[in-house]
Every structure is written in structure tokens, then in C-alpha cells.
Amino acid sequence: MTPETVDSKNILPCKLAVIGAGMAGIAAAVFAANRNIPTVQVGRVSEIGFSSGCLDLFATLPHPEVRSEYSQGEHTCSGSTQAFDHPFEGIEHLVKAYPSHPYARLTRQEIETGFDEFMQFMAGAGIEYHCGTDTNPRIITPAGTLKSTWCVPSFMQEGSRAIEEKKRILIVDIKGLKGFGALQIAQNLKKILPGVQGKTITFPGRETSGDLHCEHLGRDLENPGLFDRFAQTLMPHVKDVDVVGLPAILGIYRFDAARHKLEQVIGKKVFEIPTLAPSVTGMRIKEASLSRLPQLGVTGFSSLVKQIDMDSDGDFMFNVTRGLETVTVKAKYLLIATGRFMGRGLVVEDGIIREQLMGLPVYQPRNRSQWFHRDFFHAQGHPINRAGVETDACFRPLDIRGKVFHPRLFTAGSLIAHQDWKREKSGAGVSIASAIKAVATIAEQG
């Protein structure tokens, strides 16, 4: 449902304003639209543009044992992590180890509903996901490791299947496309996937060019002549393999069509592997979802919010810009999904971590020297990663006394305290699950 239109004073009233256009903000807007809540969404670039395109739920439990490491000498690997094939079973262990984790506030059913609704939305936006049934599927990373995740997009699907079925995989890289090494991937995987090989090819028309980017190659492949030449270049190498893994060069929009066409020509299944920044697979998700939301009636602003006020009705008021125009959004409910340091939901002033938009209290280590471990890869995860905004059971931020800050203020995503998505592999999961609970609560309250 679309919010009412802007009135003469340039005021845009709505029921819910979502601040943030990352995974959590998008998910919240989707869930609100599904519940016919008139919604405005505001936000700029987010982490999604970097992400692999997979939706993680949970895979790894970082050991929670708190050790004062600052008195110890040098060491490189410490503590331990525990990997889980069954994410929901793992979450039970996770919430035991971290009782304030956002997942501790959610039932399995709530989480599953969130994923279902989100995947349906993505399908409508042109990206089909395949979800694990009970165990985490795995994908090949550009490092040559396997990553456990929960929902795999169509363009990585054959890779996941090939891992499970131990098929003969050919990884192809392209001369001049740096940071993606077929031999690196093959060398790292050969012990667990003996059928994997790596091969470097040159890209037609770009044989001598030094710095190639996935985006440009994607555009090249839209040219049918180049596409055919590219397919012909692949042909001689695919004879003795079952599937072919490419870096994500099949474009930002028509990747499915390109893949199917390639599969037809070479007669083998094809999958893509995410690449480092800029991540084409992440951009696909971003582009698809942000262009789909308006079709569901969500009004979006690519703008930053500086300040939030309350009007005499007790509604949240803030300004956004669109071109030269300034619009005042008036919302009964506010959901902030402004992310962490990259999103600028969290900032530091005088050595203290603060929530940037409303000055909400932030759970955090005592001081700067406690933020990090000396070992970057310390199994416990850095203490600062669990800093964030503490909430009640339906994700309403708490004030310093531990009471609900405002009954109609909600939050979602990586801004929430007591989770460490990077180590837990729970990025999309925390965002989606917290968003659905918050939005469902708003829908109930009316």
C-alpha cells in the first residue's frame, strides 16, 4: 500500500518509516508491504553491494570463553570455533552461549516465515533462491574455501550441487581479472573435492588488457558476437568435466538468460562464484530488490536522515531530499536499520561508540583497548563485533535503564547488539529475522 501523497506543506504521512536500505531495511519494507502497512524507506548504499548474494542463517559458533588476552604474549591462533551443518540445531547452542543474541528472541517458525517471505519477494524481483532443507548448502568462495550458507541464488546453485555430489568441476579464470584465481581455488579444494581443476582463459577482445572487471565483462557478453567467441574459448576445456564455475561475469541484470545460453552452447551446467569488491552478485541483489520495492507500494528515498523529531501528534518527523525537493516524512512507527560502522549506524565520538541517529545507548567494551584481539582471526571474534543496540523481545531499543526507549520505535539488522554475523555467518538471517518480528509486532499493534 502506498503512503498518502505529499500534501501542500510537503509532508508525507505514513504508518511506518524504515531507515536503512541494507538487508534489514529492505526486508523490513518487504514485510511491511506484505502486511499492507503504508511504508516509506530511506537509505543509501549498504553492505549488500559487497555481499556474496547468499543468504546466511547460521553456521559457526565462535567460542564465547572470555579471556583477558591483553596480558598474554603473541600468538596467532587461539580459542576454537564449532561448525554446524544444521543451522537450527546450531542456533540452540548459539543462544545458550550468548543468551542475549537476537536469535534468542525468535522461534524457528518466525525465522522460517521471514526467509519464506523474503525469498518470495526476491523471486518476484527476478532472483530465485534455493533454500537448504535442514542442512546448510555450501558454495565455493573465491579464496578456494567452502562457505556454508542457507539460501543459494540460482546462479550459484549448480556449484552447491556439484560440491555435495562431488562432481568434476572446472573453475575458469580470466587473464587480467585479478583477485580470482582458478588455480588458487583448485589447489585449496583439491583435498576435499578431488575432481576440481583450474584453467585460465583469455577473454575475447580483451586478450592484452591489463585490468579487467567483472562488470565490464558482463557488458561485453551482452554482445552476441563476443558471447559466442567466449563460449568457443571455453569449449575445448570442458570435455572431461561435469560443471563449469566462472567468476561472476554474467552481468547485473540478465545473468540467468546468459547462463542458460552458455549451458546450451557448451553442453555443461554452469555456475558463478562471487568475486571481491565490487561484487557483481551483491549488486544483483541490491538492484533487483530496490527496483522491486516501489512496485509493492513502498516509497523510497535515497537520502540520509540527519535528525528525528516528534510532532504534536506524537509521530516521528524527519526530512529527506529528492533532487532539490525536501520532503518531511511523518510516521507513526519508526524502524531503524542503519547498520554498523560501514552503514554509519554506529559511530565513535571521543572513544565511545554511539548510535548515530537517535543517540540510543550502545552496549560496548569498556574502552578502545578492549575492542579487538591482537590476533585478527581470533576464534572468539572481536569484542567490538557484539557491540550494538540492546532491545526487548520484539526488537524495540532499550534506554539506559533497560526500559523500552519508545513504544513505537523498532530496530533490525546488524545494529543490534550481541550478534557477530561475520563469525556466525548469520548476516542475512539476523537482518531478516529481526525485521519480521519487528514488523509483525507493528502490524499487530495497528
Place this chain on the structure above:
Amino acid sequence: MNTHVLIIGAGTTGTGIARDLSLRGIQCVLVDKGDINAGASGANHGLLHSGARYVFKDGEAAVECRDESRLLKHLAPQCIEDTGGLFVAVEMDDDNYIADFPGMCDKYHIPCKMISTREARELEPCLAPDLKAAFAVEDAVVDPFMLSLDNAADAQLHGTTIMRNTAVTGFRKENGQITSATVLNTRTGETQEIEALQYVNATGAWADTVSAMAGVNIPMIYSKGSLLVTQDRINQQVINRLRRASDADILVPGGTVSIIGTTSVEIDSLDEIRPTPEEVDSIIKEGAVMVPELEKTRYIRAYAGVRPLVSTQNGQGRSITRNYTLKDHLKDGLENFISITGGKLTTYRLMAEKASDIIARRLKNYEPCLTAERELPASKKGEWTEPAKSARLWMNKKDPKGTLICECEMVSEQMVNHIVDSLKSEGARPTLREVGNRSRIGKGPCQGTFCSFRLASYLYGTEELVDTEGLEQVREFVNERWKGFMPLVRDKELMRVELQESFLCGLFGLEKEIHDT
């Protein structure tokens, strides 16, 4: 293994001695437990002192710096950026000290010209507005890596054998002589004996540790100094604060960056040489008094080195010298062992000359020292280490086939090939760490997030890396950079760390045992 002279420690001093002795025709073996410049020589400020800094405290050192810096500008120009320097005082600084400064410089014939504060701020717009005095001096900037690598290369050319990752772990003695040194290859764990006629201990802060293995004590205090590297170059000349030596007094430019420091913290052990967040805060606070934008600017790295301060007895009891100490252990009952420690980078050549004189005489070699006359040949080895040097070469050379591995510092695949070849010619494996040590890879703003990874892919592609060793090396490389970045993480840096951890842990899962999936 047999040689005439075993030199222990391949910092500026050890490599300088190796070159000096080999130019006199003496056969040497040079060993270091790490790589060349693994100690203070790779962790200092890079200031080629004109001497002005020492006029109050140590006239002798001032004169040595004056003469040596002039010589080096002449003989090793490839290692030096002749920036010139300023001494400046701000409102709160001591007027008497300022008033005495030009006279003291005069006394030691160290050029020093008073300039107006306006002129100083025109030269260096970054200087604080409340400047009250400024003097121009002949300070310059030296690239310690290039200096040592060039010395090492010339020594090699004249017959010196260099062994890296080779630690001296003990000595065998007989009748007042060392008969051999036991060395351990720290990579393979193998040990062997090196027999030499003479032994030189040039291990800097480790001098006492090593001499103790021969039963000799060199009482010393360890003073840790930390430094911060800015993302962009802030100043053109060296800027010194004109006051009694204190923390964060000197801002040294170099290539595309500036370096502010140092601190001086007494430490008990050499196991843990790292800058702390507290030191970082204090350097920034102090430095900003002289150059305000140090408060706001971005930093890319912090590092620390240790100055060995050797105690010397005098009438009044203990005093500490910052000048060098050359100990002939004859007094301690050892005929063929000397130690040389302390001093400065600036005076490394002189230190090497003095040490080499003793050794040569003992070996009855009466050839003169040549390092004060002969140019230090520029070798290929140090070519890619100078900040921004690679950027310049890259820009000059438009090679459409060249792919950049490190985009921050513009290191290309060809440069990596060069380094790989030179490492292999020295019998070393081209690991990420070794290639990193010899290039600017990982030293730019991304701190190795992308380039360590690209370098690994590249080395896998050229079949220098196999199995999972490349990922292990990425871990090691990132942790090494982290050591220098962690204390600097204050606000904006958090975004970079978050991105880095998202990739390395969130996506790749490198915190786990590789393939524990």
C-alpha cells in the same frame, strides 16, 4: 661452514660492515634471525639527521651526523630524498631554548638559518598558526630498506654470503677465542656451526642477548619508540619541534606519506614490540600541537622499534648514551669478538668503518676503508620498497598488459615477478611475507585486504604456491598488518576493518581451520 668474519645482525650496521669489510677483500658471512632490516633498521623514523637535533645534548653525535649525512647525500643519493628540514616552536615552548638554538648550531658548524614564521607557514601550510620561531636546517629523509638492501647487494657482489632466517643460538669457545657459532635455520629447524676467525655482534637491541651467549654482558636499557604513518603526505620537509626532546616531536615525510613520532617507553623484554592504543592517542595529541591536522588525518599504520641504550659508567654514576657503543671484548677475555650497538641510522657508515677497522687490523689486512669515497651502487633489490616509487614507475611505463596487484601502492605483476626472481636467486621461497617485505604491497590504505589476496591468486597462478599454503600466508600477512593497524583503529578506520573482516571471515571463513567446513 668456514669464513673469515661472521657478522651477526643484518640491519644497517651489519650490512654496512659486510660491505666495508668485503670492499677490503675480506670474506664475510652475514646472518640474521629474520630478514634484512628485521630490527630497528626496519622500524625507525627514516630521518637523515643534519645534527641540529643533538646540539644541546650530544655535540659529538651532532658533528658525526653533520658529516655523515653530507657524505650519504653524495654517495647514496638513490636512498635519500633531500627535503631539507625545519625546527619550529609554538607559543607554549621555552623561549630560552629557542634563543640558544642558533648559537649551539653555530658552535658545531651545523647550518641553521632563522626564517620568519610566515615563511615557514608558506613552506609548510600544515604548521600550527601559533608558531613563534622557525629555523631551516639540512635534514633529509632516508629509505632504510633501500640503504640496507644496497649495502647487502654490494657486499654480496664482493663475496659476502648472506643467510636470512638464520639465528645465532650459541658459541663454542676455547682458550679465549670463539671457535664457532651455532646457527639455527628458523624455517627448517636445522642447525649448523659457522667457524670464523672474527665474530662481529651487530644485533642492535639484541646485542646483550647475543653477547651473553659468549658469556659477556652489555648492560643496556630498551627504549621502545612508536611511530604513526599517515595516509597522505602532509609535509614537504622534515619538521622538528624546537624543544627538549620529547614525544611526537618529529614529522618526517617520505614518498606519499608522513610519519609522526616517536614515543620513548622503557620495556623489559624484546618479545613484545608493538605500539599500544595509548601511545597512539598521545602521539596524535602531542603532534597536533605542532601540526593540527594530525588530529583529523587518516593513519594507515603504526609500528614500533627499540633503541638499545647502553649504560656507561662515569664519575657521577650511570649515564645513558644515545651514541653508538663499540665494544672490543678483549677486555672480557675474548680475542676475536666485538659488539657494536646503539647509534643511529645516519651514522651507520661511520659505525661500520670503526668496527671494520678493528676487524681488518686483527686479520692483518691494511687496506683502507673505501665507503667514505666510493658510491653505494643502486641495486635492483630495493627498487620497489620506496613509498610511491612503484607508483611513479607504473605511471611512466604504460604497459597495457601490466596488471596491478596492489592498487593502493600500484605494484604490478611485473614488479612481483622481479621480486620473486630475486628471492629465488637468494634461495628463498617467494611467500607473501617475503614479497611484502620487498615491496609496498599491503602498505597502502586497504592494509592488505585486497592485495594480499590478489597476490596469493597470482602466485598460485604462477605455481609458486600449492595446497592451502597461500591462505595460511594470507592469514599471516593480514595479522602482520593488523599488528600495525589495530592500535590506530579509532573511528573511520572501523569501516575498513569491518569490510576486511566481512571478506576474510564472513565470506572466506579464514578464522577457521581451512576446510573445517
